[in-house]
Amino acid sequence: MTVTPSRPVEPPRQAEPAERSPGRKDRRGDALVAALFVSPAMLAFTVFVIVPALGGLVLAFFEWDLFGTPVFVGLDNLARLFTDPAMWQALGVTALFVVLGVIPTTLVGFVLAVVVNVNMPGIGAWRVLYFTPMIASAAVSAIIWVNLYNGRSGLVNQFLALFGVDGPNWLADPTWALPALVLMMIWGALPIVIILYLAGLQRVPEDIYAAASLDGAGRWRQLWSMTWPNVWGTTVLVAVLQAVSFVSGSFEVALIMTDGGPLGTTQSLALYSYKVAFTERDIGYGSALSLFQLALIIGVVLLSRAIVRFRKERG
Amino acid sequence: MTSRPHRVRRPTAVAAALAVIPLFAACGSSDTAGASNEVEGSTVVLTTITSLEPQFKEYADAYMKEFPDRTVEVRSTTDDGAEYAQQLATARLSEDLPDVFFNVDFLADTLAKNNVTLDLAPGIEEGKLGDLAMDDFLPQFVAQYRPLADPEQVTGLPVSADSVGLYYNKSLFEQAGVTEYPEADWTWEDMYRVAEEIQSKSDGAVTGLAAPLADGSAQIVYGPVIQAYGGYVYDAETGKSGIGQPEAVEAWTTLLEPYGTASGEYTTTGDDPTLQFSSGNIAMAIASRGAVPQTQLALTDADWDVQVLPTIDGSSTAGGGSYGLSIAQTSENQDAAWAFLAWFYDTDAGMKIAQEVGGVIPPTEDGISNGTWKDGEPPPASIEIFGESARTAVLLTQMPGASASVMAEATKKATQEVLLEGRDVAEAFQEAEETVNAAIAKETK
Numbered sequence: 001m002t003v004t005p006s007r008p009v010e011p012p013r014q015a016e017p018a019e020r021s022p023g024r025k026d027r028r029g030d031a032l033v034a035a036l037f038v039s040p041a042m043l044a045f046t047v048f049v050i051v052p053a054l055g056g057l058v059l060a061f062f063e064w065d066l067f068g069t070p071v072f073v074g075l076d077n078l079a080r081l082f083t084d085p086a087m088w089q090a091l092g093v094t095a096l097f098v099v100l101g102v103i104p105t106t107l108v109g110f111v112l113a114v115v116v117n118v119n120m121p122g123i124g125a126w127r128v129l130y131f132t133p134m135i136a137s138a139a140v141s142a143i144i145w146v147n148l149y150n151g152r153s154g155l156v157n158q159f160l161a162l163f164g165v166d167g168p169n170w171l172a173d174p175t176w177a178l179p180a181l182v183l184m185m186i187w188g189a190l191p192i193v194i195i196l197y198l199a200g201l202q203r204v205p206e207d208i209y210a211a212a213s214l215d216g217a218g219r220w221r222q223l224w225s226m227t228w229p230n231v232w233g234t235t236v237l238v239a240v241l242q243a244v245s246f247v248s249g250s251f252e253v254a255l256i257m258t259d260g261g262p263l264g265t266t267q268s269l270a271l272y273s274y275k276v277a278f279t280e281r282d283i284g285y286g287s288a289l290s291l292f293q294l295a296l297i298i299g300v301v302l303l304s305r306a307i308v309r310f311r312k313e314r315g
Numbered sequence: 316m317t318s319r320p321h322r323v324r325r326p327t328a329v330a331a332a333l334a335v336i337p338l339f340a341a342c343g344s345s346d347t348a349g350a351s352n353e354v355e356g357s358t359v360v361l362t363t364i365t366s367l368e369p370q371f372k373e374y375a376d377a378y379m380k381e382f383p384d385r386t387v388e389v390r391s392t393t394d395d396g397a398e399y400a401q402q403l404a405t406a407r408l409s410e411d412l413p414d415v416f417f418n419v420d421f422l423a424d425t426l427a428k429n430n431v432t433l434d435l436a437p438g439i440e441e442g443k444l445g446d447l448a449m450d451d452f453l454p455q456f457v458a459q460y461r462p463l464a465d466p467e468q469v470t471g472l473p474v475s476a477d478s479v480g481l482y483y484n485k486s487l488f489e490q491a492g493v494t495e496y497p498e499a500d501w502t503w504e505d506m507y508r509v510a511e512e513i514q515s516k517s518d519g520a521v522t523g524l525a526a527p528l529a530d531g532s533a534q535i536v537y538g539p540v541i542q543a544y545g546g547y548v549y550d551a552e553t554g555k556s557g558i559g560q561p562e563a564v565e566a567w568t569t570l571l572e573p574y575g576t577a578s579g580e581y582t583t584t585g586d587d588p589t590l591q592f593s594s595g596n597i598a599m600a601i602a603s604r605g606a607v608p609q610t611q612l613a614l615t616d617a618d619w620d621v622q623v624l625p626t627i628d629g630s631s632t633a634g635g636g637s638y639g640l641s642i643a644q645t646s647e648n649q650d651a652a653w654a655f656l657a658w659f660y661d662t663d664a665g666m667k668i669a670q671e672v673g674g675v676i677p678p679t680e681d682g683i684s685n686g687t688w689k690d691g692e693p694p695p696a697s698i699e700i701f702g703e704s705a706r707t708a709v710l711l712t713q714m715p716g717a718s719a720s721v722m723a724e725a726t727k728k729a730t731q732e733v734l735l736e737g738r739d740v741a742e743a744f745q746e747a748e749e750t751v752n753a754a755i756a757k758e759t760k
Binding site: 066067068150169264280 | 596735
């Protein structure tokens with residue numbers, strides 16, 4: 001079977017010459033209109049995201065139980081971060097969520113996008129199947145997966161039993177709980193990754209495949225030597241988005257499916273900070289943990305930008 | 316170039332300051348005194364948890380039908396305790412606390428300590444609750460709303476005298492070929508023995524007993540068991556927890572025994588379907604009276620009933636608890652709020668509807684003895700056991716601040732260490748006790 005990309009080949013558009021170059025007055029007018037359009041969203045973003053985030057930042061320097069009067073404690077909460085063993089465990093769990101989650105999600109998402117990006121009978125049904133996880137909310141998905149993972153009655157273990165494998169009690173097993181959650185999160189993340197890769201694949205010029213075929217490159221060769229490098233930008237975007245998603249998304253999944261257990265093996269930084277803030281009602285330290293997590297996410301984003309810049313510079 | 320960072324930083328700092336000024340301005344203030352107003356033509360805002368919203372809407376409708384000039388607006392947003400606390404705090408910061416609101420044991424002391432809840436004792440003494448006096452309520456349920464720092468105050472009134480019972484599914488007993496049903500004189504050994512028999516005879520297809528300790532944080536179960544062994548969860552006089560003391564360790568050993576033999580394997584969340592009696596796959600389960608309506612809906616084809624909880628050394632092991640209603644100190648409608656509570660707690664008015672609609676057991680001696688709560692269609696045929704249980708129940712222990720939540724996490728961790736890592740019971744729970752005592756010390760410093 002010949003697998004051909006589904007996108008109709010379009011000649012690259014030529015930039016039309018500008019009728020006249022815009023003057024300073026026009027540019028200022030455009031900027032004003034743009035600012036008017038953007039301002040409602042910026043205002044909402046400032047009021048509902050920036051201001052509370054700044055409030056959270058300031059709270060990291062206070063001791064507060066939600067109801068009483070906050071007491072300024074200086075850097076105590078930040079210093080406590082580094083002497084708190086539960087924080088280090090949560091940090092390790094977060095790193096595992098990212099490492100175990102992002103790489104498979106990116107690779108599997110890429111492969112599935114390539115599979116979906118073909119013209120063949122019944123492909124529409126496959127595409128719908130791939131996108132179904134997007135329909136269910138994370139909470140609903142988590143409850144479904146709790147039942148699938150049930151040690152005795154779950155479908156996963158019943159399936160394994162067909163091959164004579166005695167499956168573990170997934171969500172209560174300190175070794176298997178984290179991989180079980182990661183698998184569920186990969187399943188939930190794939191649709192958006194596939195969509196991003198599909199968009200990336202649409203931008204790969206068709207003629208390079210024709211040229212490669214003439215040179216005798218097979219399908220696998222084309223995939224890894226031409227398609228993969230050409231969607232590198234998408235891969236970086238996917239990796240960054242998924243890293244952030246696995247850092248923050250692990251919160252609700254772990255809260256519902258394992259409550260961070262067993263023995264803290266699925267308690268990510270996000271879940272730990274939530275528990276500290278709202279279960280133990282230690283808002284100050286919870287804010288410090290969130291601040292630390294924010295710093296980590298910013299670090300990941302800056303690192304990815306540096307990688308992209310480095311690759312660009314190397315050509 | 317040099318001036319640019321300053322232009323950015325200054326607004327940022329100002330914004331940060333602005334962000335927290337209103338936040339802190341309202342914190343801990345108790346000077347926003349509430350007020351009384353006219354009852355007729357009033358609107359009372361009542362906040363509860365989502366799962367209770369339908370019931371409370373029915374109570375409000377009945378009240379407004381009886382008093383057409385008065386309005387009760389019922390609101391709810393969440394079922395999660397932590398989120399509920401957060402929303403109350405937010406409402407307080409924005410000076411938008413409801414007039415009447417759902418209160419619960421683990422939150423009551425914090426709300427009282429921070430002047431959120433109104434002391435109801437003087438009002439009840441003045442007759443604001445109609446004919447009802449404080450003595451009419453079951454004292455142990457009212458005690459859950461007495462602040463630790465000032466036990467003379469009462470900052471909430473219990474709505475239902477809930478206690479736990481042993482639910483059993485006769486159909487599953489029969490399916491497993493076991494005919495020995497729970498009796499009032501059963502001990503915990505009897506319960507485990509029969510559960511194990513059911514599980515083994517059904518080849519594991521039926522869970523004999525939903526694990527009593529659940530995920531390790533079921534204080535409503537472990538509290539009374541520790542007490543039955545002569546121990547204590549929290550001693551208000553010394554301000555210490557005793558969950559790692561030798562008597563408590565005996566209790567934990569008993570509670571950790573059935574996993575995998577008489578019960579299912581350990582699960583990390585208490586919501587796991589293998590712990591729910593209403594799943595129809597569990598022969599016995601310790602659950603609160605509040606589970607009756609849900610079980611009636613779920614087990615329509617099964618023959619099931621309830622029995623009092625088995626004893627340990629002749630002591631009852633029934634736990635209990637309640638949620639309550641409080642009035643905000645800042646409420647501008649306190650008279651109207653009192654009028655609603657007076658109607659709600661009247662055995663012939665609100666409590667009558669609450670028994671019919673919500674299966675509530677009135678938290679008064681008269682309500683337990685003469686209420687209509689036990690007149691419903693069986694199953695369960697033996698629903699009256701909850702009346703006796705309520706009188707003798709060991710209630711959830713009121714602890715300072717968030718230390719009860721810390722205890723829930725600590726006992727859960729210790730349970731996991733014992734069951735999943737094989738750690739020694741005494742060691743694990745002694746460490747849990749240290750964690751809890753540290754949290755108590757922090758709350759009371």
